[in-house]
Amino acid sequence: MSMEPNPFSLCGRTILVTGGSSGIGRAVAIGAARMGARIAVLGRTPDRVQETLSLLEGTGHVGHVSDLTKIDGIEGDVQAILDRSGPFGGLVYSAGASDVTLLRDIDMEKAERQMRLNWLSFMALSQAICRRGRYAPGLSVVALASISALTGQVGLSAYAGTKGALIASVRSLASEYAPRGIRFNCISPCPVDTPMQRETRSRLGEEWYRKEVLEKARLGPLAPEDVADPVLFLLSDASRRITGTNMIVDGGWSLS
Ligand SMILES: NC(=O)c1ccc[n+]([C@@H]2O[C@H](COP(=O)([O-])OP(=O)(O)OC[C@H]3O[C@@H](n4cnc5c(N)ncnc54)[C@H](OP(=O)(O)O)[C@@H]3O)[C@@H](O)[C@H]2O)c1
Numbered sequence: 001m002s003m004e005p006n007p008f009s010l011c012g013r014t015i016l017v018t019g020g021s022s023g024i025g026r027a028v029a030i031g032a033a034r035m036g037a038r039i040a041v042l043g044r045t046p047d048r049v050q051e052t053l054s055l056l057e058g059t060g061h062v063g064h065v066s067d068l069t070k071i072d073g074i075e076g077d078v079q080a081i082l083d084r085s086g087p088f089g090g091l092v093y094s095a096g097a098s099d100v101t102l103l104r105d106i107d108m109e110k111a112e113r114q115m116r117l118n119w120l121s122f123m124a125l126s127q128a129i130c131r132r133g134r135y136a137p138g139l140s141v142v143a144l145a146s147i148s149a150l151t152g153q154v155g156l157s158a159y160a161g162t163k164g165a166l167i168a169s170v171r172s173l174a175s176e177y178a179p180r181g182i183r184f185n186c187i188s189p190c191p192v193d194t195p196m197q198r199e200t201r202s203r204l205g206e207e208w209y210r211k212e213v214l215e216k217a218r219l220g221p222l223a224p225e226d227v228a229d230p231v232l233f234l235l236s237d238a239s240r241r242i243t244g245t246n247m248i249v250d251g252g253w254s255l256s
Contacts, residue, residue, distance in 0.1 A: 003015050006240045006255050007236060007237045007238040007240070008035070008038035008155070008232075008233070008236045008237075009035060009160070009184075009236065010032050010035040010036050010089075010090070010232070010235060011034055011035070011036030011037070011088030011148075012036065012037075012038075013036075013037045013038070013090055013136065013235075014038045014039075014040065014085045014086050014088050014089055014090070014136070015032050015037045015040070015068060015088070015089060015090035015091070015092065016036070016039075016040040016042060016081060016085075016088055016090070016091050016092070016129070017029045017032070017039060017040070017041055017042065017092045017256075018042045018043075018068060018091075018092065018094055018095040018096060018125070019042075019043065019093070019094030019096060019144070019184050019215075020039070020040075020042055020043055020049065020052050020091075020094070020192065021041065021042075021043025021044065021045055021048035021049045021051070021052055021090075021197055022043065022196075023087055023094070023192070023194030023195055023196060023224050024046060024094050024144060024192060024194060024224045024227050024228060024231075025043075025092065025094030025095070025144075025191070026052045026224065027039050027223075027227070027228035028092050028094060028228045028231050028232070029052050029055075029056060030052075030055050030056060030233065031225065031228045031229065031231075031232050032056075032090070032092075032232060033056040033057045033058050033061065034057050036058070037058055037090070037235075037247060038058070038085060038086075039061045039062040040061070040062050040063075040064060040070075040081045040084075040085050041053055041056075041061065041062070041063045041064070042063075042064045042065075042066060042077070042078075042081070042095070043063075043065065043095075044063070044065065044066070044067055044068075044095075044134065045065070045140075046065050046248070049063040049064070049065055050063060056070045060085070061078075062081065062084045062176055062191065062208065064077060064080065064081050064145070068095050068117055068121040068125070069113055069117050070163075070196060071116070071121060071124050071146075074121065074124045074125055074128055075124075077157050078124075078125065078128040078129055078134065080099075086136075087133065087134055087135050087136040087140055087178050088110035088129050088134065088135050088136060088137070088139060089136040089137070089138065089139050089140070090139065090141075090142070090176045090235045091125065091126070091140075091141045091142070092130055092142050092144075092231055092235070093122045093142070093143040093144060093245050094140070095117060096117060096118050096144060096196075097113070097114050097117050097118065098114075098146075098156075098159045098196055098200070099111075099114060099158065099159060100155040100156060100159070100200055100203065101155055101158065102154070102155055103106060103157055104184035104236050106157075106158055111158040114158060114159065114162055115118070115158075115161070115162050115165070117147065117160050118159075118162035118163065118165075118166065118238040119165040119169070122143055122166060122169075123169060124196075126173065126184075127182050129141075130177060130180075130182060131202055135182065137178065137181060137228065138181055138182075138183075138200075138237065138240070139181075139182045139183070140182075140183045140185070140234060140235045140236075140239070141170075141173075141183065141185070141202070141234055142185055142186070142187060142231050142234045142235060143164040143166050143170055143184070143186045143187075143213055144161040144186070144187055144189070144227075144231075145164075145166045145170075145187065145246060146159070146160070146188055146189065147186045147188045147189060147190045147253060147254055148160040148162035148163060149164040149166075149167055149188065149250060150188065150248075150254070151254055152234045152247050154168065157254075159256060161217065163188070166186060167186050167188070170184045170185065170186045170244065170245045171246075174243040174244030175244065178243060183234075183237075183239070183240075183242065183243040184243060184244065185234045185242060185243060185244065185246070185247065186246040186247070187227060187230055187231055187234070187247050187249055188246050188248050188250070189218065189227045189249045189250060190213075190217055190222065190250035190251065190253035191213045191217075191221075191222070191224060191253075192202060192222040192223070192224060192226070192227055193222065193224070194224055195220060197213075201213075216252075216253045217250065217251035217253045218251060218252030218253070218255065219250065219251035219252050220251060222249070222250075222251055226249065226251070230247055230249050231240035234247070
């Protein structure tokens, strides 16, 4: 029998999951804990952070409640989590907001908040974690972008812009941090069955859901776990030579 270590294992790693209180982030937290990681669940709503913690296998997991749009607080958030969990071996940035609005109706203050949460807070969090002594060797950063950054859909100009910024920054960061062995990648999903999508579905109706989700996702509509599993791969050593990519996870949604 081979005694080679399993490259897909996350044993011994501390992984910070923002958006860990819901949807894709929660599925990542559950999956990463099952693969042996110690999870720091970051969310905005205390009850939902606690609920995720109650679903995790293993021990040593911690919860942290914070509003990531408060950029000035991010340094303190990272230090507080570090004190309890030790240096980070993974960061999953799944916190995000989406708003389907035509250009003529965009509230610019709301769009600015969306840009802050979906892009600027990711930059601030990455800055705080990529400091000496705060990360473990082989740190892998995975950011949730979106297929909307690549395809062009009505009503998503502001949201798509935030995700395009994320994809562009991740490529640059991958190049900047490769000499330290830190990897940065994005995952771009099509619509996934989470509270975020359910909100869009209730606003745009069942016809939208049939046409934009059921008909286009050729391999079937996506559940949070369908996105979480590729995130786990990008966190693990199995992807040790992959950096700067944007992996599309869309069940064939963007095929013509
Ligand atoms: N679902 C989709 O169809 C889809 C498709 C493509 C890309 N994505 C992207 O995937 C990521 C996860 O989406 P999801 O569908 O899982 O969304 P979700 O279920 O709505 O979860 C969003 C998460 O972000 C957290 N959050 C929101 N505002 C925050 C703030 N100001 N500070 C800290 N945390 C905040 C929420 O915390 P609370 O629960 O505590 O409020 C929640 O954990 C997002 O970046 C989204 O843009 C989603």
